[in-house]
Amino acid sequence: MTHYTEASIIEGIARRQNEVLEYVYNTYYPMVRHLVIYNNGTDEDATEVFQEAIIVVFEKIISNELDLNCSLKTFLYSISRNLWLQHLERINRQVSFEDIEKHLVLDESEMYDDFQFHRKRIYQKHFIALTEKCRRILELYFMNKSFDEIARVMGFSSRRYAIKRKYECAKSLFSRIYNDPEFKKIKS
Amino acid sequence: MKIIYFDLIESFLNDQMSDAEVRKFKKSLVSDPELAIEYGRHMEIYKAIQDTEAIKLREQLVRIGREYRNDQDTKKSIVKDRKMIYWIAALILVLISLTVIVYRITNTIQVQDYVLETGDEDIYTMTGECRELMTVVARQENFTLIQPPDSAIYLKGQTVPFLWRSELGRPISLDILNRQGKLVVSFSKFQDCQYEYLAMGDKGVYMFRFRDGEEVIKVGIFYIK
Numbered sequence: 001m002t003h004y005t006e007a008s009i010i011e012g013i014a015r016r017q018n019e020v021l022e023y024v025y026n027t028y029y030p031m032v033r034h035l036v037i038y039n040n041g042t043d044e045d046a047t048e049v050f051q052e053a054i055i056v057v058f059e060k061i062i063s064n065e066l067d068l069n070c071s072l073k074t075f076l077y078s079i080s081r082n083l084w085l086q087h088l089e090r091i092n093r094q095v096s097f098e099d100i101e102k103h104l105v106l107d108e109s110e111m112y113d114d115f116q117f118h119r120k121r122i123y124q125k126h127f128i129a130l131t132e133k134c135r136r137i138l139e140l141y142f143m144n145k146s147f148d149e150i151a152r153v154m155g156f157s158s159r160r161y162a163i164k165r166k167y168e169c170a171k172s173l174f175s176r177i178y179n180d181p182e183f184k185k186i187k188s
Numbered sequence: 189m190k191i192i193y194f195d196l197i198e199s200f201l202n203d204q205m206s207d208a209e210v211r212k213f214k215k216s217l218v219s220d221p222e223l224a225i226e227y228g229r230h231m232e233i234y235k236a237i238q239d240t241e242a243i244k245l246r247e248q249l250v251r252i253g254r255e256y257r258n259d260q261d262t263k264k265s266i267v268k269d270r271k272m273i274y275w276i277a278a279l280i281l282v283l284i285s286l287t288v289i290v291y292r293i294t295n296t297i298q299v300q301d302y303v304l305e306t307g308d309e310d311i312y313t314m315t316g317e318c319r320e321l322m323t324v325v326a327r328q329e330n331f332t333l334i335q336p337p338d339s340a341i342y343l344k345g346q347t348v349p350f351l352w353r354s355e356l357g358r359p360i361s362l363d364i365l366n367r368q369g370k371l372v373v374s375f376s377k378f379q380d381c382q383y384e385y386l387a388m389g390d391k392g393v394y395m396f397r398f399r400d401g402e403e404v405i406k407v408g409i410f411y412i413k
Contacts, residue, residue: 016241016244016245016248018248018252021245021248021249021252022252022255025249025252025253025256026256029256043257047253047257050253051246051249051250051253054245054249055242055245055246055249058241058242058245059242062241116232119232119236120236120239120242123232123233123236123237124236124237124239124242124243124246125246127236127237127243128243128246128247128250138237139240142234142237142238147202163202163204166202167198167202170198171194171198173233173237174194174230174233177233
């Protein structure tokens with residue numbers, strides 16, 4: 001496996017380079033998995049937490065807010081830990097948190113208790129779960145394409161049908177989101 | 189999600205309202221806080237799913253995560269298979285060891301039986317000679333020499349009678365050797381139980397032996413003078 005420097009990892013994440021993301025997954029995921037599993041989590045929880053941590057890093061890089069005063073490993077661990085803590089708080093579970101690496105200097109400022117972040121994650125998760133066609137229709141809509149153009153690109157018979165399909169896809173997305181147990185908790 | 193609000197917002201966003209309806213809708217946004225919240229949420233969702241870069245990254249991560257798990261499962265499966273092979277190998281070893289132990293115990297019992305039958309408990313050692321001796325003893329049990337008596341003396345020209353009883357169930361051989369150890373007579377595959385040797389050779393000690401193939405059953409001597 002190729003070894004990457006932290007700078008090249010950060011650049012790779014920003015560019016969504018597959019090989020860098022794979023490297024990051026192989027290198028740092030076991031640490032996060034250990035953290036989650038040893039603190040009442042499952043494999044699936046660990047995967048979700050880790051992916052969210054990468055998204056946080058990505059968004060910080062994109063918005064030029066990434067100011068690393070520790071190693072990337074520590075930073076990822078810190079974010080993951082905070083995300084997992086918040087998750088546990090959301091489900092009202094009292095746990096004594098055991099850190100697997102006591103030597104890590106955790107930056108408490110990396111707390112993502114901002115509900116907007118979690119809502120965004122839920123919205124995007126359900127959007128990804130939509131059918132390919134629905135996603136394409138909504139994407140075209142957000143690209144400010146007219147319904148006539150959407151009908152033409154998607155091969156629909158009329159503008160009216162394109163509107164109907166967009167409505168159905170949006171309804172399906174909203175229905176998924178509003179029925180998500182986590183969303184219900186955040187919302188309330 | 190209130191369907192009525194959802195439909196209203198979608199109609200507004202999809203330009204399906206008349207000017208009057210748009211005006212009414214905008215007014216409601218101010219006067220109806222619930223509609224305002226729903227509209228805000230609607231726009232928040234739409235904004236979130238327009239972040240195509242983050243969505244693409246999520247998709248990539250989901251795929252990489254799936255591959256990672258598959259890899260781990262494969263590795264686990266290989267380790268499991270390897271463990272299974274080790275267990276099978278261990279089982280085979282145990283079976284071989286047990287077989288050897290059982291064989292040796294059974295064999296010891298057989299040898300002990302021979303020893304007990306001979307009545308000589310001093311030979312209760314497991315050396316090769318002892319075992320050979322015991323098999324000779326076992327063979328001799330099935331063979332009885334009636335004549336000639338041991339160390340019998342015959343005159344030259346006389347016949348030396350050989351008479352025996354065999355329960356070996358197969359033909360046996362008789363050799364007569366002079367004192368130099370030279371074979372003077374050798375008969376193989378005796379079907380009968382008797383033979384007469386005409387003592388025409390030199391005077392002296394003669395040795396005879398009965399054989400079952402290469403295995404000696406009985407040995408003895410006689411003299412010719």
